[in-house]
Amino acid sequence: MSGETGRELFSSRWWLVLATLGMAVGTGNIWRFPRVVAAHGGGSFLVAWVVFLLLWSVPLMMVEFSFGKRSRRGAVGAFARLAGKRSAWMGGWVALTACGIFFYYSVVAGWCLRYLGAAAIGELSVRSSEEVWNGFAGSGTAVLFHLLALGLAFSVVWFGVRGIERVAKVLIPLLVLLVVTMAVRAVTLPGAEAGLHFLFSPDWGALTEPHIWLEALTQNAWDTGAGWGLILTYAIYMRSREDVPLNAYLIGFGNNSMSLLAGIMVLCTVFAMDPGAEQHLAGVNNEGLTFLYMPRLFEHVPAGGFFMLLFFLALSFAALTSLISMLELATRVLRDFGFERRRALLWVAGAGFAFGVPSALSMPFFKNQDWVWGLGLIVSGLLFSVGARRFGLARLRSEVINGEGSDLEVGRWWSFVVGVLVPVQAVVLLAWWLWRAAGTEWRQWLNPFAEGNAGTVLVQWAVALLALLAANRWLARRSLASGLQASEEGD
Amino acid sequence: MQTIDWLMMALICGGVWGGFAVLLVRALLSEGRKRG
Numbered sequence: 001m002s003g004e005t006g007r008e009l010f011s012s013r014w015w016l017v018l019a020t021l022g023m024a025v026g027t028g029n030i031w032r033f034p035r036v037v038a039a040h041g042g043g044s045f046l047v048a049w050v051v052f053l054l055l056w057s058v059p060l061m062m063v064e065f066s067f068g069k070r071s072r073r074g075a076v077g078a079f080a081r082l083a084g085k086r087s088a089w090m091g092g093w094v095a096l097t098a099c100g101i102f103f104y105y106s107v108v109a110g111w112c113l114r115y116l117g118a119a120a121i122g123e124l125s126v127r128s129s130e131e132v133w134n135g136f137a138g139s140g141t142a143v144l145f146h147l148l149a150l151g152l153a154f155s156v157v158w159f160g161v162r163g164i165e166r167v168a169k170v171l172i173p174l175l176v177l178l179v180v181t182m183a184v185r186a187v188t189l190p191g192a193e194a195g196l197h198f199l200f201s202p203d204w205g206a207l208t209e210p211h212i213w214l215e216a217l218t219q220n221a222w223d224t225g226a227g228w229g230l231i232l233t234y235a236i237y238m239r240s241r242e243d244v245p246l247n248a249y250l251i252g253f254g255n256n257s258m259s260l261l262a263g264i265m266v267l268c269t270v271f272a273m274d275p276g277a278e279q280h281l282a283g284v285n286n287e288g289l290t291f292l293y294m295p296r297l298f299e300h301v302p303a304g305g306f307f308m309l310l311f312f313l314a315l316s317f318a319a320l321t322s323l324i325s326m327l328e329l330a331t332r333v334l335r336d337f338g339f340e341r342r343r344a345l346l347w348v349a350g351a352g353f354a355f356g357v358p359s360a361l362s363m364p365f366f367k368n369q370d371w372v373w374g375l376g377l378i379v380s381g382l383l384f385s386v387g388a389r390r391f392g393l394a395r396l397r398s399e400v401i402n403g404e405g406s407d408l409e410v411g412r413w414w415s416f417v418v419g420v421l422v423p424v425q426a427v428v429l430l431a432w433w434l435w436r437a438a439g440t441e442w443r444q445w446l447n448p449f450a451e452g453n454a455g456t457v458l459v460q461w462a463v464a465l466l467a468l469l470a471a472n473r474w475l476a477r478r479s480l481a482s483g484l485q486a487s488e489e490g491d
Numbered sequence: 492m493q494t495i496d497w498l499m500m501a502l503i504c505g506g507v508w509g510g511f512a513v514l515l516v517r518a519l520l521s522e523g524r525k526r527g
Contacts, residue, residue, distance in 0.1 A: 043500075043503065046503045047503075050507065196496070197492050199500075200496050200500040200503065201493075201496045202495060202499050241525070243518075243521070246514065246517060246521065250514045253514055256507050257507050257508050405525075407517065
């Protein structure tokens with residue numbers, strides 16, 4: 001506890017930044033970014049990716065930091081308090097979507113730990129990666145590793161902000177060191193230049209294709225953590241004199257710096273070991289790249305066993321630090337409802353285990369949840385924009401973003417981006433993804449039992465939305481009733 | 492690698508990593524001022 005206010009707080013700005021960076025840097029940076037950039041024009045895609053860092057991620061991070069710092073409540077309470085009691089359901093949506101992801105993300109973290117173990121005992125040099133994956137994915141062992149990942153995150157959140165801070169201090173610098181070491185090793189492999197060429201070679205014609213921009217926006221929406229409600233949760237524990245805008249820029253650029261390093265690490269290794277990688281990368285998915293393709297390549301790298309161990313260690317660190325933030329988000333929402341921290345955590349972890357089991361046992365179910373709640377994040381981003389409008393964009397900017405502790409003056413452009421551009425981006429992105437899901441199978445498009453179409457998204461969203469709207473008054477009352485860590489800033 | 496690839500690499504890496512480094516220095520200076 002800090003002596004400053006008697007509240008639970010991060011003891012320094014740097015631990016807040018490290019913990020938030022740990023939240024933002026997840027498996028998406030390591031297993032999705034290199035694959036997506038390789039499939040969408042290399043250097044040209046990167047230009048669009050940097051543009052959307054500034055037009056989506058950083059402005060939304062400022063909204064999240066402001067909501068957490070000003071309201072001192074979790075997602076539900078923050079919306080109820082700042083956007084009005086009728087907006088509690090919006091915070092509910094943000095929390096529900098983050099939980100939907102948390103349930104299967106724990107399974108992903110379990111996969112990373114399983115492969116870390118396999119790399120550590122040399123199993124991957126004896127058995128092929130396909131053999132290991134096929135014997136593991138969807139089995140009871142996957143459930144055990146889901147439990148292990150959840151248990152590790154649980155043991156950190158049990159100790160509150162102090163636990164999160166201590167782990168961030170160790171894991172994030174180690175993660176950076178691991179990724180830098182592997183990126184340096186990758187670029188010094190014979191033939192690695194082909195990977196750099198593939199990553200940075202510009203195809204200017206690609207910038208005239210709308211899908212390149214939409215993929216770049218999607219990558220920013222999914223891997224920076226902006227609009228998830230996680231930054232809002234950590235911002236509850238920032239000191240009153242802490243800055244908002246510079247921290248948002250730092251985390252946005254820090255996250256994308258890590259993505260770039262991961263891109264160099266993965267693509268240089270891939271092209272050095274497999275000159276025909278372009279074709280292989282086109283058809284591979286996230287799990288395929290990470291758990292099937294990469295282990296095969298490491299076999300041919302000098303001291304490959306050691307570097308494979310480092311790769312899965314980095315992946316596990318990235319997954320666990322993100323999982324910790326998801327666990328804290330849900331715990332914080334329950335605490336606002338009046339639960340004591342450890343009791344709330346027990347409920348959240350229990351639910352996390354139970355709801356994660358179907359994803360651990362069934363890949364189609366896992367992919368369905370990834371599709372439904374991954375898209376739900378774009379709605380969350382939209383709701384943050386709506387919430388900020390309801391509070392007053394100019395007021396949020398002057399009273400919180402440029403308020404006490406601010407290191408940067410944010411201009412009116414921010415109000416335009418959050419009030420106009422973010423909703424436009426969200427609507428276009430949603431329409432595009434749902435349209436794309438149609439493919440050629442229009443009759444299947446609205447089938448609610450399909451794995452990845454519009455029907456399954458709309459039905460699951462509708463159920464969630466109806467429940468949240470029906471419970472809106474209750475959500476507002478419960479999340480505002482508790483005096484827990486009420487804002488001391490006079491709002 | 493052609494010249495344009497190197498230029499692109501310098502532009503993107505310089506922009507993202509350089510941007511991060513500049514922001515970090517600014518935050519360090521600001522923290523120093525706040526403590527001083």
